[in-house]
Amino acid sequence: MRTVVFDLDGTLADTGHDLIAAANRCFSGLGHGDLLDPEYDKSTAFRGGRAMLKLGFERLNGVADSAEIDAQFPIFLEAYAADIDRYTVLYPGMADAVESLLKSGYQTAICTNKPEALAEVLMTNLGVRGLFGALIGADTLPVRKPDPAPYNEAVSRVGGSLKKSLLVGDTSTDRQTARAAGVASVLVTFGPDGRGVADLSPEALLDHYDDLGDVVQRLIG
Structure with a gap:
């Protein structure tokens, strides 16, 4: 067949805009505001939640700590699930x-x-x-x-x-x-x-x- x-x-x-929005919820929750752009960073969004978190933390700190990414990933999934198809x-x-x-x-x-x-x-x-x-x-x-x-x-x-x-x-x-x-x-x-x-x-x-x-x-x- x-x-x-x-x-x-x-x-x-x-799905890029909704994925970026969920990642930005993580950064905003940490007091950093939106670190990712829905259009400019869309290619990273299509590579997954961890890739977006890594990019955001790199912009913030110059490096991305794997423990920090692991801690935020469940929060990202929860935020994405709550508003999965707005855009x-x-x-x-x-x-x-x-x-x-x-x-x-x-x-x-x-x-x-x-x-x-x-x-x-x-x-x-x-x-x-x-x-x-x-x-x-x-x-x-x-x-x-x-x-x-x-x-x-x-x-x-x-x-x-x-x-x-x-x-x-x-x-x-x-x-x-x-x-x-x-x-x-x-x-x-x-x-x-x-x-x-x-x-x-x-x-x-x-x-x-x-x-x-x-x-x-x-x-x-």
Whole structure:
């Protein structure tokens, strides 16, 4: 069974503003105000909560103490869960493109480094959870991307064939995951890194979800 697996943040939805807001809640709680910018720091947001906290503390102190990051991470998760979709939007054409894949006989799944429960809530709130047969989060397995195990599990849960699958993502983590799993990667160019993701040498670039069907057909039939 042909399967298309998607990353979430920066691939299916633009979640950057809400992620940055949650990180800034941590810094404000410590009396430092907002240290991160929703637009300028969006690429860091798509690399996860710890990456945002690290960046903020580096701006504040020149270095980031791992213990300080560990202490703030649960606070970040709580703040994000409390206001998970205030600004988040699906990328244009995403839902229609995934529905088209399903109608063409493909299986679809999500493999994200966002905690599974948060990913489930977000996709449900955005009204698109039903488009994906499985969702693997950062804590579904003992390991996360770029380890290939979460990707393999996503394919397995929808009854897919690894050899007839690919990963759609937006960062080097997704590129590394696909390489480790031995599958093709498609990197979107509408994220904060733009066409700079071409430097990661994916098998294909995706400029708009209108082109997804053609790209998938070319890579896995």
